Amino acid sequence: MKVVEEEQRVRVMDGPWSPEEVIREIVDGGVQEDPFYVMDLGEVVARYHQWRELMPRVEPFYAVKCNDDKLLVTTLAALGAGFDCASKAEIELITSMGVPPERVIFANPAKMASHIRYASAVGVDLMTFDSETELIKIKHYMPHARLVIRIRCDAADAQCPLGIKFGCDAVSEGPRLLKLAAVLGLDVVGVSFHVGSGAGECAVYARAVALSRALFAAGAAAGHRMALLDVGGGFAGGTGSDLHEVAGVINSALEQHFPDRSVRVIAEPGRYFAAAAYTLATMVHAKRELLGKEGDEESHTMYFINDGVYGSFNCVLYDHQNVRPRPLQARSDNLLPCSVWGPSCDGLDCVLPAASLPALAVGEWLVWRDMGAYTIPVASPFNGFPLPTVKAVVDRRLWSMLRELWPLSAAGLACEPPRSDIGATDVVSDGSDVVSDASDVVSDAH
Numbered sequence: 001m002k003v004v005e006e007e008q009r010v011r012v013m014d015g016p017w018s019p020e021e022v023i024r025e026i027v028d029g030g031v032q033e034d035p036f037y038v039m040d041l042g043e044v045v046a047r048y049h050q051w052r053e054l055m056p057r058v059e060p061f062y063a064v065k066c067n068d069d070k071l072l073v074t075t076l077a078a079l080g081a082g083f084d085c086a087s088k089a090e091i092e093l094i095t096s097m098g099v100p101p102e103r104v105i106f107a108n109p110a111k112m113a114s115h116i117r118y119a120s121a122v123g124v125d126l127m128t129f130d131s132e133t134e135l136i137k138i139k140h141y142m143p144h145a146r147l148v149i150r151i152r153c154d155a156a157d158a159q160c161p162l163g164i165k166f167g168c169d170a171v172s173e174g175p176r177l178l179k180l181a182a183v184l185g186l187d188v189v190g191v192s193f194h195v196g197s198g199a200g201e202c203a204v205y206a207r208a209v210a211l212s213r214a215l216f217a218a219g220a221a222a223g224h225r226m227a228l229l230d231v232g233g234g235f236a237g238g239t240g241s242d243l244h245e246v247a248g249v250i251n252s253a254l255e256q257h258f259p260d261r262s263v264r265v266i267a268e269p270g271r272y273f274a275a276a277a278y279t280l281a282t283m284v285h286a287k288r289e290l291l292g293k294e295g296d297e298e299s300h301t302m303y304f305i306n307d308g309v310y311g312s313f314n315c316v317l318y319d320h321q322n323v324r325p326r327p328l329q330a331r332s333d334n335l336l337p338c339s340v341w342g343p344s345c346d347g348l349d350c351v352l353p354a355a356s357l358p359a360l361a362v363g364e365w366l367v368w369r370d371m372g373a374y375t376i377p378v379a380s381p382f383n384g385f386p387l388p389t390v391k392a393v394v395d396r397r398l399w400s401m402l403r404e405l406w407p408l409s410a411a412g413l414a415c416e417p418p419r420s421d422i423g424a425t426d427v428v429s430d431g432s433d434v435v436s437d438a439s440d441v442v443s444d445a446h
């Protein structure tokens with residue numbers, strides 16, 4: 001394998017493969033010391049098609065904040081997804097790839113003035129608001145914006161509740177804000193909500209769609225042409241998570257409250273697309289045996305790995321994720337009490353305070369599935385520890401279909417010769433300015 005200094009790398013495979021096999025092959029020579037992700041491009045494509053199949057009326061606008069890996073956003077752009085951007089930099093990333101501004105919603109109800117000016121300059125005119133101050137700000141910086149009022153409707157339980165920060169009350173505040181927008185001469189075109197990220201309840205979407213219907217009526221009464229419903233994010237994304245139930249709830253709520261097909265329906269899924277596609281590989285680089293004292297905790301082993309809460313495992317602190325490792329080397333040893341720590345010198349840098357793993361040697365690798373959501377964009381190289389790189393893997397057939405969607409010259413992609421040993425091809429991409437148009441060419445990809 002030719003090693004190249006590039007931001008992204010795609011490995012094209014013939015036949016079935018698993019992240020563990022790819023990890024094993026990468027670490028087997030004993031040279032690899034830094035953590036890395038194996039990204040399954042086929043998983044992203046399969047999820048996109050599942051979404052379109054189960055909710056044909058709901059257009060996904062991927063929430064870039066969840067994972068801004070260029071390969072992921074490029075793939076979604078090529079498939080035809082829209083994008084939810086929260087800032088100038090996210091809008092810049094997406095529009096610089098050639099995604100037309102009409103496929104972007106600036107879904108941050110509290111925007112900075114310069115970010116609004118930037119959105120205006122690049123033609124992103126769809127944006128959310130939930131307060132009087134924001135309306136006045138938008139009136140000042142972008143009076144021609146198409147506005148979407150964000151209402152609050154919280155899932156009974158969510159990994160990350162968002163209603164505490166955003167969303168006006170649909171009854172006591174919404175109608176007044178819609179009237180104020182009309183007085184200011186601003187166009188409100190729709191309603192949005194976010195039930196909470198990692199929502200543990202499906203029925204909440206039905207409640208939120210019903211509330212949105214009432215806001216459509218209030219908007220129309222205030223003189224707005226209401227034509228867009230944005231059902232936000234909150235969809236599960238881990239391996240084995242199922243979209244069927246929530247899709248059923250949303251589809252029937254739409255039938256009941258928005259039977260008119262002229263109302264456009266979009267969503268802002270983040271972790272649904274990102275979580276399961278990324279598997280993280282980390283190495284144990286040090287360990288310490290703690291001998292339990294009488295009356296004290298039982299003895300256990302402290303494992304130090306090359307990624308921690310300042311890196312990928314920030315998701316433990318910020319996203320309240322339950323992360324679970326498996327040793328790359330499968331074995332039937334007894335499980336022993338242990339804790340897992342990140343590489344920095346901070347005592348806070350604890351990934352798992354109490355875990356059970358077989359006895360691990362220094363140099364052994366741990367595999368962490370479902371690590372694609374709210375990990376990579378938040379990570380910092382604190383203490384000088386490098387952030388994990390991403391090795392993307394894709395089936396040869398899917399790759400040739402994706403290549404038709406991605407203009408290779410624009411993408412700066414270059415193929416390496418096929419590898420004779422495992423029948424794989426390494427492809428190098430700098431992941432920059434990629435997609436100009438999109439279609440749903442890739443149908444049975446995974």
Ligand code: PLP
Nearest residue numbers: 063197198233234268269270271
């Ligand atoms: N839209 C908005 C406005 C958000 O704040 C978020 C997450 O914080 C998302 C979409 C994505 O949510 P999820 O990853 O739960 O789908």
